[in-house]
Amino acid sequence: MTAPSAAKPKVWCTPAVLRSFWSLAAERSPLETGGCLAGYYAPETDDVVVTHVIGPGPAAVHKRTAFLADREFHDQALASLWQKSQGMIRYIGDWHTHPGGSPRLSHLDKAFMRHALKSKDAFLRSSLVAIVYGNLIDVQFWSYGPAKGLASAFRKFSTLEVIAY
Numbered sequence: 001m002t003a004p005s006a007a008k009p010k011v012w013c014t015p016a017v018l019r020s021f022w023s024l025a026a027e028r029s030p031l032e033t034g035g036c037l038a039g040y041y042a043p044e045t046d047d048v049v050v051t052h053v054i055g056p057g058p059a060a061v062h063k064r065t066a067f068l069a070d071r072e073f074h075d076q077a078l079a080s081l082w083q084k085s086q087g088m089i090r091y092i093g094d095w096h097t098h099p100g101g102s103p104r105l106s107h108l109d110k111a112f113m114r115h116a117l118k119s120k121d122a123f124l125r126s127s128l129v130a131i132v133y134g135n136l137i138d139v140q141f142w143s144y145g146p147a148k149g150l151a152s153a154f155r156k157f158s159t160l161e162v163i164a165y
Contacts, residue, residue, distance in 0.1 A: 009046035009126070010161045011141045018139065018164065020053035025097045025136040032067035033060070034096025036074045037128065038081050038089050046125055046145075048092055048160075052081060067096050093128025095139075103133045103140030105157060113144040113157070128160075 025033060038052040054077045056062070057070025074091075081089040094112070105113075113127035126145025133140065141160040 008158075008161070009048065009143060010163050011128075011130075012042070012047060012049040012163045012165055015164055017050050017053055018162075021095065021130065021132045021139055022137050024053065024055050025099070025132045028056075028062050028097070029136055030099045031062040031064060032097050032099065033062050034067045034069060034094060036069070036078065036091060037093040037095055037130065038078060039092045040088055040090065041092075041125060048128060050092065050130075051089055053095065054078070069094070092124070093130065095130035095132065097136060098131055098133040099136060101133050103131045103138070105129070105131070105142055109142075110144070110157065113142070117144055 024035065027033070033056050035054045035056050037050050038054060039048060039050040041047065042049055054074055056067070057073025059070040059073065061068040078091050094116070109129060109131075113129055117124055117127040126143045129142045129144075131140050131142065132138070139162065141162060142157060143160050144157050
């Protein structure tokens with residue numbers, strides 16, 4: 001495996017992926033919703049390519065300021081994508097909405113990201129969360145992972161640039 005680059009990671013999304021966020025968010029507004037992200041890491045970088053936005057699932061709980069995902073639904077969808085892609089497409093993070101709110105991470109968001117990165121089953125380079133916020137057409141991606149440079153032993157939360165392709 002080649003070492004990732006020192007450049008700040010980016011998130012690559014097609015317009016269809018971005019539209020998926022917006023349509024899934026609109027379905028539950030003004031309640032929060034979310035789901036998980038599937039895709040892959042770009043070769044020789046820490047860039048992430050989002051190929052699929054998976055919705056909340058039928059057993060998800062939607063509230064005004066909270067969302068609980070249907071993890072069984074996500075596990076099944078991710079297993080299907082993994083199999084169909086011959087192991088290329090996999091879990092890369094989660095997403096949720098902050099209707100009328102900001103893209104800032106809550107304490108719960110940060111705790112989840114720390115937990116996800118420690119999970120032996122996730123195989124993540126960094127923990128990724130997308131927040132669809134405000135009028136539900138803006139998306140902010142957050143990463144939690146190793147800091148670059150001298151502080152590389154420490155982990156930090158940082159925003160990521162989105163590249164539409």
